[in-house]
Amino acid sequence: MRRSPRTSAFCVLLTVPLALAAAGCGGGDKPTPRSTVAVADAPRTSAPPAxxxxxxxxxxxxxxxxxxxxxxxxxxxxxxxxxxxxxxxxxxxxxxxxxxxxxRLLSKPVTTTIRLPAPVVRKTQSSLAPYSEKVLRKGRPGLKVVQTAYVKRRGKKVKIVLAQKVKRKPVAQILGVGPKPGGVGSAARLNWAALAKCESGGNPKAVNPAGYYGLYQFSMQTWTSVGGSGKPSDASPAEQTYRAQLLYNKVNGRWQGQWPNCGSRLFS
Missing domain, CATH: 3.10.20 (Ubiquitin-like (UB roll))
Known part of the structure; x- marks a missing residue:
């Protein structure tokens, strides 16, 4: 006689949720428990604002x-x-x-170092001879670093300074200079402007190919004999006149040997 399937009939009456949870119904496998932990959302990334x-x-x-x-x-x-x-x-x-x-640059920047000339400060020294000069302190040139490059301007390639910086400041030379007298005794009262106009056209830079220089056409030997240095044509007009007056006194007024063609203008 066959056994009545009571267990099976009982299980059919159970609701589906309970059947899934029952241990002895429909097989011996245990159900997998559901996790109660919520899955966290992945972090959201966004581009930075413009x-x-x-x-x-x-x-x-x-x-x-x-x-x-x-x-x-x-x-x-x-x-x-x-x-x-x-x-x-x-x-x-x-x-x-x-x-x-x-x-915008058309070339690689180039850095160079240039010399800055030392300025000259002149100080009058009464102990020195008139118009003479003496170095009281030596100067020293400065140094400047300059960066340059080529750029395009108005369709042309031009060189410009990109940056510059003084690396070493120049040290000024101090030059003592003798006094500048107004004239030399009675010779100062003569007409030196007329003599200069006749000798050189009044040009202190005049140079004669024969070896004569300045307002009064000094030779180098004569110029040196009255204390001049360098070329007469490089000296100031005031110094040239001063030394011409010294020369006049040195020759005791015998101007004929110095300015034979124009000397008479001194008395005009």
């Missing part, structure tokens, strides 16, 4: 909206192509600020 950056290329300003963080990224977004020698500030790999400056 901001305004002023780009200055050779003095011309443009404004760009960009999300770039470095100078290179900002220029790339703004479609500003850089040449091999262009200067960029701030540097290309630096964090971009509100302004980026670009200087």
């Amino acid at each position: 901001r305004k950056v002023v780009i200055v290329v050779d003095g011309k300003k443009t404004t760009a909206m960009t999300t770039g963080t470095t100078v290179d990224e900002v220029l790339a977004e703004a479609k500003v192509a850089l040449g091999p020698y262009d200067l960029v500030a701030p540097p290309r790999d630096a964090k971009a600020g509100d302004t980026i400056k670009v200087r």
